[in-house]
Amino acid sequence: MTTFDLNDGVRALNAHLHGEVTGELSAVNPAGRHAVAVGATGAHSVSIDGNVGYYCGGMNQLADIEVRGNAGPGLAENIMSGRVHVRGDASQYCAATGHGGLVVVDGNASSRCGISMKGVNVVVRGNVGHMSAFMAQKGCLVVCGDAGDALGDSLYEARLYVRGSVASLGADCVQKPMEAEHLDELGALLHEAGVTGVDPAEFTRYGSARKLYHFDIDNASDY
Amino acid sequence: MCGIVGLYAKRDTISERLGTLLAEMLVQMGDRGPDSAGVALYRGAGQGKKLSARVADDAQRAALVETAREQIGCSAQVLGAHVLLTGEVGPQTVAWLAQHCPQADVMSVGERIEIYKEAMHPDDFVSRYDLGAVRGSHALGHTRMATESAVTTQGSHPFSTGQDLCLVHNGSLSNHNRLRAQLERAGLQFKTENDSEVAAGYLAHRLSEGDSLADALSAALEDLDGFYTFAIGTREGFAVLRDPIACKPAVLAETDDWVAMASEYRAIARLPGATEARVWEPEPGQIYTWEREAA
Amino acid sequence: MVDHSWMRESATFSRPVIAEIERAARTGIYDIRGFGAKRRVPCFDDLVFLGASMSRYPLEGYRERCDTRVTLGDRFASKPITLDIPITIAGMSFGALSAQAKEALGRGASLMGTSTTTGDGGMTPEERGQSKYLVYQYLPSRYGMNPEDLRKADAIEIVVGQGAKPGGGGMLLGQKISDRVAGMRDLPAGIDQRSACRHPDWTGPDDLEIKIQELREITDWQTPIYVKVGAARTFYDVTLAVKSGADVVVVDGMQGGTAATQDVFIEHVGVPTLPAVRQAVEALDALGMHRKVQLIVSGGIRSGADVAKALAMGADAVSIGTAALIALGDNNAQYEAEYNKLGTSAGFYDDYQDGRDPAGICTQDPELAARLDPEVAGRRLANYLNVLNLEAQTIARACGKSHVHNLEREDLAALSIEAAAMAGVPLAGTDWVPGSRL
Numbered sequence: 001m002t003t004f005d006l007n008d009g010v011r012a013l014n015a016h017l018h019g020e021v022t023g024e025l026s027a028v029n030p031a032g033r034h035a036v037a038v039g040a041t042g043a044h045s046v047s048i049d050g051n052v053g054y055y056c057g058g059m060n061q062l063a064d065i066e067v068r069g070n071a072g073p074g075l076a077e078n079i080m081s082g083r084v085h086v087r088g089d090a091s092q093y094c095a096a097t098g099h100g101g102l103v104v105v106d107g108n109a110s111s112r113c114g115i116s117m118k119g120v121n122v123v124v125r126g127n128v129g130h131m132s133a134f135m136a137q138k139g140c141l142v143v144c145g146d147a148g149d150a151l152g153d154s155l156y157e158a159r160l161y162v163r164g165s166v167a168s169l170g171a172d173c174v175q176k177p178m179e180a181e182h183l184d185e186l187g188a189l190l191h192e193a194g195v196t197g198v199d200p201a202e203f204t205r206y207g208s209a210r211k212l213y214h215f216d217i218d219n220a221s222d223y
Numbered sequence: 224m225c226g227i228v229g230l231y232a233k234r235d236t237i238s239e240r241l242g243t244l245l246a247e248m249l250v251q252m253g254d255r256g257p258d259s260a261g262v263a264l265y266r267g268a269g270q271g272k273k274l275s276a277r278v279a280d281d282a283q284r285a286a287l288v289e290t291a292r293e294q295i296g297c298s299a300q301v302l303g304a305h306v307l308l309t310g311e312v313g314p315q316t317v318a319w320l321a322q323h324c325p326q327a328d329v330m331s332v333g334e335r336i337e338i339y340k341e342a343m344h345p346d347d348f349v350s351r352y353d354l355g356a357v358r359g360s361h362a363l364g365h366t367r368m369a370t371e372s373a374v375t376t377q378g379s380h381p382f383s384t385g386q387d388l389c390l391v392h393n394g395s396l397s398n399h400n401r402l403r404a405q406l407e408r409a410g411l412q413f414k415t416e417n418d419s420e421v422a423a424g425y426l427a428h429r430l431s432e433g434d435s436l437a438d439a440l441s442a443a444l445e446d447l448d449g450f451y452t453f454a455i456g457t458r459e460g461f462a463v464l465r466d467p468i469a470c471k472p473a474v475l476a477e478t479d480d481w482v483a484m485a486s487e488y489r490a491i492a493r494l495p496g497a498t499e500a501r502v503w504e505p506e507p508g509q510i511y512t513w514e515r516e517a518a
Numbered sequence: 519m520v521d522h523s524w525m526r527e528s529a530t531f532s533r534p535v536i537a538e539i540e541r542a543a544r545t546g547i548y549d550i551r552g553f554g555a556k557r558r559v560p561c562f563d564d565l566v567f568l569g570a571s572m573s574r575y576p577l578e579g580y581r582e583r584c585d586t587r588v589t590l591g592d593r594f595a596s597k598p599i600t601l602d603i604p605i606t607i608a609g610m611s612f613g614a615l616s617a618q619a620k621e622a623l624g625r626g627a628s629l630m631g632t633s634t635t636t637g638d639g640g641m642t643p644e645e646r647g648q649s650k651y652l653v654y655q656y657l658p659s660r661y662g663m664n665p666e667d668l669r670k671a672d673a674i675e676i677v678v679g680q681g682a683k684p685g686g687g688g689m690l691l692g693q694k695i696s697d698r699v700a701g702m703r704d705l706p707a708g709i710d711q712r713s714a715c716r717h718p719d720w721t722g723p724d725d726l727e728i729k730i731q732e733l734r735e736i737t738d739w740q741t742p743i744y745v746k747v748g749a750a751r752t753f754y755d756v757t758l759a760v761k762s763g764a765d766v767v768v769v770d771g772m773q774g775g776t777a778a779t780q781d782v783f784i785e786h787v788g789v790p791t792l793p794a795v796r797q798a799v800e801a802l803d804a805l806g807m808h809r810k811v812q813l814i815v816s817g818g819i820r821s822g823a824d825v826a827k828a829l830a831m832g833a834d835a836v837s838i839g840t841a842a843l844i845a846l847g848d849n850n851a852q853y854e855a856e857y858n859k860l861g862t863s864a865g866f867y868d869d870y871q872d873g874r875d876p877a878g879i880c881t882q883d884p885e886l887a888a889r890l891d892p893e894v895a896g897r898r899l900a901n902y903l904n905v906l907n908l909e910a911q912t913i914a915r916a917c918g919k920s921h922v923h924n925l926e927r928e929d930l931a932a933l934s935i936e937a938a939a940m941a942g943v944p945l946a947g948t949d950w951v952p953g954s955r956l
Contacts, residue, residue, distance in 0.1 A: 011735070011739075014738075015738060018738060034728045034732065035731050035735040038732050039665050039736030039737075041665070053728070054720075054728045055729070055732040058732050059665040059736055061665060073725075074732075077732075078665075080664055093720075096660075096718040097660035097718055112718070116659070118660070119704055134718075135714060135718075137704045137705055154712065156705060156706070156709075157705075157706060212710070212712075213710060214710055
């Protein structure tokens with residue numbers, strides 16, 4: 001296994017992740033550095049030992065990235081595929097605009113988790129902060145704990161599953177019934193994320209009321 | 224737009240290294256704020272009052288140190304471009320300075336607080352102001368990337384908000400001009416066009432009207448528009464507040480030895496025991512305080 | 519026919535004002551339209567060049583070379599781009615424009631050795647295939663954003679704002695969200711598409727610096743990074759873009775076009791290009807970064823004279839958007855009958871948002887879009903760019919310059935007090951610069 005000491009900077013690790021040779025890698029001494037393991041293009045397996053700064057795992061393709069610590073803002077932003085797993089907490093903008101793949105946060109994610117997501121699946125074992133799934137377009141946000149204010153504001157077609165309480169729903173976000181397909185989808189996501197002992201039936205589904213899809217003067221106050 | 228750091232010592236082992244640790248934190252935030260740097264150090268209780276003033280001119284500074292004891296009954300010591308006066312400090316000291324040392328720019332007054340700041344890169348600041356020797360109970364630091372107001376020492380943070388009080392800010396206020404005019408009508412004077420100085424003035428005004436710090440900060444949530452993360456230094460500790468939209472970053476961390484606050488975890492990562500610290504993000508619109516019980 | 523000539527029209531409640539009040543009362547929604555500001559603002563027309571005669575010597579037009587090449591992005595990027603002409607094509611999205619129009623822009627620009635820019639909607643293969651140099655916009659919506667296209671781009675433009683609407687987001691109405699547009703944006707077809715006004719994962723220059731670091735890491739520090747701002751607090755915004763680590767700063771004045779924005783935004787937010795370019799250059803000068811970080815200026819550039827004046831003010835290059843669409847055939851009188859059916863006329867059409875552009879440019883309707891032949895339209899654009907470049911060279915030679923970048927602000931005089939104050943150029947025949955701090 002190749003080990004990168006991030007005290008020497010993030011360049012060598014990232015350059016390696018853009019290359020042809022895939023395999024198991026580890027990175028030590030992240031010390032809150034930014035842009036750790038960004039833009040990976042292949043099926044690498046990366047383990048990062050410690051807390052990372054902004055944009056760890058950004059634009060990831062195919063790689064499996066594990067952070068043994070906390071992540072700063074913009075974890076796995078615009079992820080395309082692969083998996084980014086944080087053992088601790090994630091700061092704001094987790095999985096922002098992600099197009100695919102899976103992001104797992106074992107702790108809490110703060111505000112704007114899944115903002116503008118476009119197909120990524122996000123599973124948070126703890127809570128998410130305010131404005132999570134703002135303008136979320138596609139994919140699923142699974143919250144095993146509670147959600148903060150304005151969940152799913154201006155939501156498009158993303159599906160939100162919350163096990164605990166929701167402080168408040170954002171404009172155009174409504175509770176929806178859990179059908180068999182949703183229970184199956186959620187069960188599969190929890191399994192994929194390695195979350196055990198949690199029953200999909202304990203979750204509530206939220207989605208778009210689709211009232212903002214075409215401008216209507218009667219909904220103007222929601223804009 | 225800026226970087227903020229704060230460190231509160233729970234144990235003597237940290238108090239003894241306060242300056243060294245704060246300097247490391249400050250340097251880590253150099254990218255966020257390359258234009259200027261400043262610190263508020265809280266130390267040395269029970270030795271009377273202190274006043275820190277920046278005197279840019281070497282000769283004037285030397286003259287002030289020469290005459291301080293005789294003229295105003297204060298001992299004087301030089302740190303960088305600042306003079307720290309200790310002893311019988313009061314309004315008469317400020318008045319005397321205005322008359323006899325007009326270049327002196329008073330940064331802070333109080334029993335514990337000492338503010339030092341310069342329009343220079345945080346790396347240079349740390350090497351000019353030898354913080355390594357500083358022991359103390361707690362400290363705040365700031366690195367500044369000027370947005371709209373000028374890059375000057377006066378526009379640098381921390382801003383004094385009253386005796387033993389100061390404020391550092393990351394963000395950008397959007398209604399500070401009208402607020403400044405209101406506060407000026409209430410008798411406050413401002414030295415810069417800086418939005419953060421208005422926030423500091425606002426808090427100073429509320430406190431002088433009898434608000435508790437918590438009340439003043441709650442009122443700030445109503446009256447200040449825009450984006451902000453504030454750290455407020457008090458005699459016994461510090462407080463942290465983020466605006467309700469909470470776009471600007473902030474991290475808090477705590478161990479048995481210390482509490483730290485920073486714009487980014489990078490600044491905390493080098494503290495002793497950081498990897499084992501409890502790390503979390505302050506909630507929007509919520510006031511966090513750490514204070515020792517007043518002696 | 520009633521004779522109106524004796525009637526006195528209200529300056530306050532003019533007929534367009536009355537029409538807008540009636541429209542607002544009828545619909546209950548603000549007017550959304552395309553095109554840029556229509557009000558008259560002080561502009562490059564209010565400046566003239568001081569050609570050479572006795573005190574300076576002109577270059578011979580047909581023999582003595584006047585260079586127009588410009589290199590962009592050599593501050594930090596290992597692969598800066600060098601364009602043959604200092605005129606680029608501004609960002610316009612696939613979605614706002616048809617695929618044919620995007621292809622035509624690519625063809626025309628490539629013929630002249632310059633770049634095109636994607637827009638809010640991702641990169642199409644047609645556009646990449648036809649563009650020698652393609653600038654990939656990084657926008658708040660991140661529609662169609664992916665690392666493969668990012669690495670295919672010759673430059674990345676982080677869009678903070680746009681001249682037509684500094685501080686505003688985007689708006690593409692459902693009529694233009696075809697299956698293909700929707701697919702590229704991960705949205706259902708046919709619904710209104712709202713774009714956020716702030717980026718989803720950073721706010722402010724201290725965070726932008728970190729975002730730029732991430733993009734550089736992803737592209738292995740090869741690709742130039744531009745930062746585009748709408749002209750408003752230009753001095754500060756340019757300063758902060760430079761401090762954040764931009765290779766190139768793009769400043770878009772209020773005359774800059776848009777595909778669909780509230781009219782109130784287009785006409786009332788932002789400042790004109792003329793003062794913006796002066797403030798941008800002042801900011802670069804104050805940092806000692808003029809020519810080290812390149813400046814691209816856009817918003818109402820129409821002629822080689824505009825190009826030359828922007829360069830003389832200190833820009834390294836200009837961008838055109840609306841003018842390029844007109845060169846392709848937008849608002850052409852051949853479709854007058856169809857414009858009339860839409861309640862407008864050739865030269866006035868600005869309903870880019872509703873997808874029924876008779877010229878087949880601002881539409882996703884397959885039949886309308888098929889009207890535009892990308893090769894023919896691309897040729898027209900190349901011709902137009904060639905004229906702009908020749909005109910700029912003509913002026914530069916007349917001022918004795920062997921490179922268009924050697925044009926200086928001191929080569930200009932202003933015809934109005936407003937323009938003199940905004941541009942920092944003396945009123946013609948005087949040494950008076952109104953508002954000067956000196």
